[in-house]
Amino acid sequence: MLRLIRRVLERRAAAAGPALAALLAGSLLAAGTPATAEAAVPATIPLKITNNSGRAEPLYVYNLGTDLASGRQGWADANGTFRPWPAGGNPPTPAPDASIPGPAPGQTVTIRLPGFSGRVYFSYGQKLAFKLATGGLVQPAVQNPSDPNRDILFNWSEYTLNDSGLWLNSTQVDMFSAPYSVGVQRGDGSTATTGRLKPGGYQGVLNTLRAQPGGWGNLIQTRSDGTVLRALSPLYGLETGALPASVMDDYINRVWQKYSTETLTVTPFADRPGTKYYGRVSGGVMNFTDGSGAVVTSFQKPDASSVFGCHGKLVAPNDQVRGPISRTLCAGFNRTTLLVNPNQPDPDAGAFYKDGVTNHYARAIHAHMADGKAYAFAFDDVGNHESLVHDGNPQEARITLEPMN
Template sequence: MRIRSKLCAVLAAAATVAAGLTTLVAAPADAVPATIPLKISNNSGRAGPAYIYNLGTNLATGQQGWADADGNFHAWPAGGNPPTPAPDASIAGPADGQSITVRMPKFSGRVYFSYGQKLVFKLTTGGLVQPAVQNQDDPNRNILFNWTEYTLNDSGLWINSTQVDMFSAPYAVGVQLADGSTKTTGHLKSGGYKGFFDALRGHSGGWSNLIQTASDGTVLRALAPTYGVEVGALPASAMDDYVNRVWSKYSSETLTVTPFGDQPNTKYYGKVSGNVMNFTDGGGTVVTSFQKPDSASIFGCAKLLDAPNDLVRGPISRTLCAGYNRSTLLTNSNQPDPNANGFYSDAVTNHYARLIHDRMADGKAYAFAFDDVGNHESLVHDGDPRQASITLDPFN
């Protein structure tokens, strides 16, 4: 099963989510039952049917599959080449103004929702083919849909809204605690949905090309810039000027990275030499090096900014990725920068992420893969969850 966001694999381990976060403390194994309720409320204002899909990996067996409304797991059958149709895993969603409650099993995966028609899923010999709407020929290209990511395991529930791949149908997520209180995130400010698209349309430099519309002109989504570069909608040079200035600065200065919020004495020191930024530890030993990144590497937090699941290169790379996307590397030589008021202030920045954060009610979002560096992500967690929630919000 293909999960693009870096979050799900990390949450499945219930360990440190990313740089800047402290290590999560596991709850007693008996604190979390086999399934918990998931309440889905439709406040979208849209007429017509909605469909829900709960797809992921069964954490007890490692099998990939889907859960029905009662929380029962169904493994995917074998796929083919070319891909074969997947079983219909849809659950009838709530009508506008209504709610339904289904059961959420111990999964790491996604809850999709679509409006008007069902999503198309297929199976290859390698597993599930998920929507990839940057491809004009993807069967889901003209369907209005979105998804949340979550992990429910013996240590609790992590559930987040995500814009790592696209900004589309608005929604929020939540978790109810044992004392009856709730934590929520993902709601937009009033006017935030339309405001985001209006602002993106008004931005020069190709950013408006990220918007995808239906044949009748209805807005469906905005692609994340990593896919904008991939399909040629956004110039591959979008971040070049900023990178060149970073390279110039740290040819003579030192960039200090403190990648773990709970380990302030663990620091690495970056210095540019030619086309490489070398990082040394406190003893002066080179621990990892990075080639000069391009826009695709920055927006995708991958390629030349690859972040393996280790304790050195990965954490440094996550911090660099956040610094480039938020354009804080020139204004603060100590990273990660904790001051969100200074994020995205350079003319060359990830404007997609800037506009999303600006329109979130709580300022939190997953607008790029490592937006959780410094705890700026739209994630809620509890070690003893009583109920999860997804609220389908209005398009205003």
């Protein structure tokens, strides 16, 4: 997470490794999340994993990431001891077995989180298959039908633990699968929790997708025994053909038409309300100017992949101008607020996903979260609508596996 202060989110290639988690927390730091520690953060903190899933299969846990002290990729055992990955190969070679036995149903297991930027994976019934390429760890890519993890029920959380504290989130950026919530016990003894679905929320999300015309139900992947494994994100739905490439075209075209005669005002920094940029479409390109009228960046009309992945024509570099504007545009397109509010980001969650052409995947997930918060697309943290817990003096982290009902 320290590699970038702000997430530069080009959706991961097969061998992107835990950099996604690093980029994620970087954006959280940049978004103005307080990072003041009341006391020195210890080298490791306990992570309490509670299995309330009701599932009888064996549970396997993995703690994979980048060691912030050395910058090396690797894994941590149950005691929080860092172990670097050996050299990979081409083709990729099997990674060492980094699994940790997880808790039985109704039980809790406590492991240690080290100074990491990474992911905590968990899988039901079967260990995950990780491999090492010459560029690092190959993450599961279940949008690929030949991926060895395609028929395994699994999920992951993302976190960073550094000298400024703990950032821990639940994520649905890649897929919606085995549900869980995250929490932290703060230095003052209080606790914070997020990521928990409403009762019946898991099936509620899946049923919403099934009922939505246009191929959204095709995002759902099922195992041969009938087990529903996950719903892919719409970005991967595009890649697999589950969704048509034109799924967002109508909305994108209406936005481009609107701002050919009107101005879109973007205020990308909540703590700097005086920093504004002004967008107008001319010659098919949306140009943004600053207060002096100088053009600071321009955007070609995006496609659905750029919108859902917050990449491509909406790529957000690690800078102070285009990146923040792009983040805001990406959020506005996914939430479909750009036509109803020319001042972005729109702070009113009640106005999100109201257009008939929208990110119905994100709509369904947010609607079924107990607190309304989720990471349903890459820049869902714009406006602090993400499922994140943070503390500068964490005493304990928590992941609770929830039932799939």
